[in-house]
Amino acid sequence: MEETVQIYEKLPIINFSLLHHDSVIKQIHEACRNFGFFHVINHGIPESVIEGALNVNSNFFDLPMAMKEELLSDDVQKPVRFGRAQVGCHENGVLSRDFLKLYAHPIDHFLNLWPSNPPNYREKMGIYATEVRKLGIELFGAIMESLNLSPTHLKQNFEHGEQIIGINSYPRCLESNIKTGVAAHTDHSIITILLQSSPGLHIVDRSDSTWKSVCRIEGSFEIIVGDHLEVISNGLYKSVLHRAIPSSNNGSRFSIANLHSLGMDEIVEPAAKLVDEERPKRYKGSSLRDFIEHLSSKDKIPFIHTIKIQTISDS
Ligand SMILES: O=C(O)CCC(=O)C(=O)O
Numbered sequence: 001m002e003e004t005v006q007i008y009e010k011l012p013i014i015n016f017s018l019l020h021h022d023s024v025i026k027q028i029h030e031a032c033r034n035f036g037f038f039h040v041i042n043h044g045i046p047e048s049v050i051e052g053a054l055n056v057n058s059n060f061f062d063l064p065m066a067m068k069e070e071l072l073s074d075d076v077q078k079p080v081r082f083g084r085a086q087v088g089c090h091e092n093g094v095l096s097r098d099f100l101k102l103y104a105h106p107i108d109h110f111l112n113l114w115p116s117n118p119p120n121y122r123e124k125m126g127i128y129a130t131e132v133r134k135l136g137i138e139l140f141g142a143i144m145e146s147l148n149l150s151p152t153h154l155k156q157n158f159e160h161g162e163q164i165i166g167i168n169s170y171p172r173c174l175e176s177n178i179k180t181g182v183a184a185h186t187d188h189s190i191i192t193i194l195l196q197s198s199p200g201l202h203i204v205d206r207s208d209s210t211w212k213s214v215c216r217i218e219g220s221f222e223i224i225v226g227d228h229l230e231v232i233s234n235g236l237y238k239s240v241l242h243r244a245i246p247s248s249n250n251g252s253r254f255s256i257a258n259l260h261s262l263g264m265d266e267i268v269e270p271a272a273k274l275v276d277e278e279r280p281k282r283y284k285g286s287s288l289r290d291f292i293e294h295l296s297s298k299d300k301i302p303f304i305h306t307i308k309i310q311t312i313s314d315s
């Protein structure tokens, strides 16, 4: 039986075309602080680019297994890999999905490693990745402003940082005892820019600690606060616990998650301006590579817990 999950009403919606208005910076602050999440609309990425990305990924996952197998790998360090993740969780039993992971910046380094089938895969996903990256850079500046930091804080580092794209495929039909989905987690990124082909994303409502389902707003992206933004903000913003449980009524589902981080070996620390006597440093420095190594170690403790510095009050 499917668990009933309420729709998350009143999730913040940010109008990207007004991004640097004081009122929007304030909305971003409230959204990151209270929800760890917001929708973004009027972002200027053409519908055709978004449709193109969804189509080529749908075509990729439809290929016979033999054609996808050449990218099959469970080595989390690989810049391009295909796989099937089946993770057991106590709430939902085994959750399964197929995924494709693509490193995407600098794009010229990686494009020729991306799938060559369907033949327009690289072209369509290349355009999508480049457009989403521009959006990410603008949003990052506004988020820094929302923390009362300069909009250029870490700008260059972010511009040179990593972009890892996770494409998730949740097919409609699986064996009866296996559901499709992704178990609860936070993202290691600074921000994740998520595109969902149909609803299925759930986030935790912090007011009552229950799971709520995120609506799909036509043409919007979903912005997820990741662990490294939690670190930069010295805990003012918290990464949001989320999962994906597509409803079996909606047919097959895809999501494309663009995870934006600083450079692989760059140490991310709380911004000096957000550390003082009242609010001492709450996180140790860590890099994206530290996260990936943590993932390889199969340690079950969430990464963010491994970098927290214990303080007396943890509000
Ligand atoms: O499919 C979704 O909506 C979420 C996917 C996700 O959380 C991820 O790829 O990190």
Ligand SMILES: [Fe+2]
Pocket: 185, 186, 187, 242, 257
């Ligand atoms: Fe995620």
